[in-house]
Amino acid sequence: MTSTLLDTVNSRLNPNRRRALALTSALLAAFALAGCAAGGNSANPTASSADGSGAKGVSIVVMGGATDDPFWSTVKRGGEAAAKVVEAAGGTVTFLAMPNYDNFDADAAKLVANVASQNPSAAVIPDWSPDAQNENITSLARSGVPVFLYNTGIDQVDAVGAQAYIGSDDYESGKLAGETFADAGAKHVVCVNTLPGTTNADARCRGVKEGAEPGGAKYQELALPTSQFGDPTAVAQAIKGALIQDPSIDAIFTPGQADTNAAASGIDQAGLTGKVSLGGQNFDTESLDRIKAGSQLFAIDQQGYAQGYYAVSAAFQQAAYGIALTQNPLLTGPALIDADNVDTAVSGVDQGVR
Structure with a gap:
């Protein structure tokens, strides 16, 4: 489903910001088409691998919020949609969730370490608490694993050596x-x-x-x-x-x-x-x-489904084929939902993508 909610934000932003969001929207559309093309050739992302296993052995590990957090359920659904393309190409996607939010900083840092222990080909991580998480994220990136920050961490990409940020501001x-x-x-x-x-x-x-x-x-x-x-x-x-x-x-x-x-x-x-x-x-x-x-x-x-979908897609394409995002950050919002466009959001919820 194509959202028009960013148009609401565009009217409130300066011309430079509007142009940035317009470019982001165009890139998202192109990225989605690229993903469809990758899975449309007999589930084959490369012309040279007729069995659809062109990315065999590529593993993406995704860190997310608690399983009982409804927002993170939406993010995961987006990631799972992208994971179908990864799996069709021979790769795997593993999701690791926070246990809860009671001991937030310590658990977030520990979960980054758990991501690293999976020896991933690429990692997708929300940088909620830089003071607690950045040491482990930086260590992972320095080990040669492409790290993509998503959901949170727009100002931490350079600090931790990440590839890019995907999410809302x-x-x-x-x-x-x-x-x-x-x-x-x-x-x-x-x-x-x-x-x-x-x-x-x-x-x-x-x-x-x-x-x-x-x-x-x-x-x-x-x-x-x-x-x-x-x-x-x-x-x-x-x-x-x-x-x-x-x-x-x-x-x-x-x-x-x-x-x-x-x-x-x-x-x-x-x-x-x-x-x-x-x-x-x-x-x-x-x-x-x-x-x-x-x-x-x-x-x-902040359009969490898009965050999960594009973060997993970007991590996979970087790890498997060396394809890098041409825009950083890749923004998924913010988008305003009010009485004027609430029916559009309801339709998205009914489809499980909002």
Whole structure:
């Protein structure tokens, strides 16, 4: 399915940024066609290997979030779609997931080490916590393994010796959220950060601040313990408490889908549904239903399916054939979902790609 949601972002960006996104979109289309061509010749990516085993022995290892995180399930589905082409050519794709988010930094660093222990031909890694992960990522890259950062780590490619970054720009995601709140008339925006200290969550909250304040809105960050990430009761109570304590808060942003539904519950428990605007990074069917009903203003889509698909594709093509991306970073978002285009997002969810 071809998304048109980036058009929403284009209207908010400067000409240079629009041109970059247009080039990215063109590259994504070309990359998709190349992938189809690779699998369309009797599942044969090379003309010289009639048995379809032109990449026999090539192994791609992909690191991702916890299996019960709905966003990462979408990312994995994208990776699995690309893996079909890899497997048809004789290669393999292995997915390694975080156990949970309770001991985030240490587990993320350990999982990078687990990736290295697989002796991959190429690795796909989200650089959530550079202080914890970069030593192991750098070691892997220096060993000669092509490393592709995806989802998070747009500013860490050179630092760790990675090939490229594939994903959304977390700062721009937050900035788009802040601007959207301000455009809607919000005066006091709160970013609820349940993963403080991680690159993506911190960048999103920083972006919210720098998007909202120029529009006349006050900004505040509500940092919660990482153990509360994905704990709906704890997050809802924290948001309810903040709203009761400060009635001037009129907009809530959560930088992860696991907490958006909890935020909606907290707003409702405070008796402020319809009075406090809600926006979230990523989404599920509940978020889309709220957007359609008018009780959630927007969701920011980083298009996780595309992240998984293009990251696995890029890693495979580099490892198997030496084909390198011509654009770095390769952006998959941010894209704004609101009342104007929510039906398109619903269609994508129905197909399992959003």
